[in-house]
Amino acid sequence: MFLKITGAVMLICGGGCLGMLFGMKSELRKRDLEELKRALLLMYSDTEFGHSYLSDMCGRAARICEHGIAVIFSAFTEYLQERKSEDISEMWTKSVEESLRYNNLAREDVRAVSAMGSSLGTSDINRQLRAISELLGYIELKCRDIAQISGKNMRLYKNTGILLGMFAVILLF
Numbered sequence: 073m074f075l076k077i078t079g080a081v082m083l084i085c086g087g088g089c090l091g092m093l094f095g096m097k098s099e100l101r102k103r104d105l106e107e108l109k110r111a112l113l114l115m116y117s118d119t120e121f122g123h124s125y126l127s128d129m130c131g132r133a134a135r136i137c138e139h140g141i142a143v144i145f146s147a148f149t150e151y152l153q154e155r156k157s158e159d160i161s162e163m164w165t166k167s168v169e170e171s172l173r174y175n176n177l178a179r180e181d182v183r184a185v186s187a188m189g190s191s192l193g194t195s196d197i198n199r200q201l202r203a204i205s206e207l208l209g210y211i212e213l214k215c216r217d218i219a220q221i222s223g224k225n226m227r228l229y230k231n232t233g234i235l236l237g238m239f240a241v242i243l244l245f
Contacts, residue, residue: 076245083244084237091233095226100176102218107141108177108185109211116204119197126160126192127152140175144168144185164189184210 111133118129127149134145147167157163165186172182184207191203 080241080245083240084234087233087235087237087240088230089233091229091231091236092226094233095229097176098218098222098225101178101181102215102222104138104140104175104177105181105211105215105218107137108144109208109215111137111141111145112204112208112211116201116208119200119204123197140171143171143174147171160192161189164192181214 114133114136115129118124118132122129130145130149130152134142134149137145144167147170148164151157151163151167152160168182168186168189177185188203188207191199
C-alpha cells in the first residue's frame with residue numbers, strides 16, 4: 073500500500089514538474105530575446121559612434137551575452153575571420169541557423185534575425201542602423217507579447233501536468 077501511495081505521489085509530482093518545464097519555454101525565449109537585444113544595442117552604438125569592424129563588434133557582443141545567443145555572434149565572428157564566403161548575409165544566416173539548438177528562439181525569431189544579415193557589412197551605415205533598429209523593435213514587440221502570455225501558460229502547463237499525473241495514477245491503480 074505504501075509503495076502505491078509513493079508511486080502515485082511521484083507520478084503527480086513528475087507530471088507537475090514536466091508541466092512547469094514546458095511552461096518555462098516562453099520565459100526562456102524572452103530571456104534569449106533580451107540577450108539578443110543587449111548585443112544588438114552594442115552593435116548599434118559601435119556602428120553609429122565607433123565605426124568599428126563588424127568582426128570586432130560581434131566579438132564584443134559574444135563576450136557580453138549568455139551562451140545561447142553568444143554562439144550566434146562567435147560563429148559569425150569566426151566566419152568573418154575565415155572569409156570562406158564573400159556573402160556576409162549568407163554567413164550571418166548560417167551562424168543563426170547553427171546556433172538554433174543552443175538557444176530558445178522560435179522559428180519566426182530566427183527569420184527576423186536572419187533578415188538583418190542582408191544589411192550587415194554594407195558600406196551604407198544608415199542601412200545597417202535601420203536594420204538593427206527594426207530588429208530591436210521586433211524584439212520589443214515579442215517580449216511584450218511573451219510577458220502577457222507567459223503567466224497564463226505557466227499555470228496552464230503546470231495544471232495540465234498535474235492532471236495528467238492524476239489520470240495516470242487512476243489508470244494504473
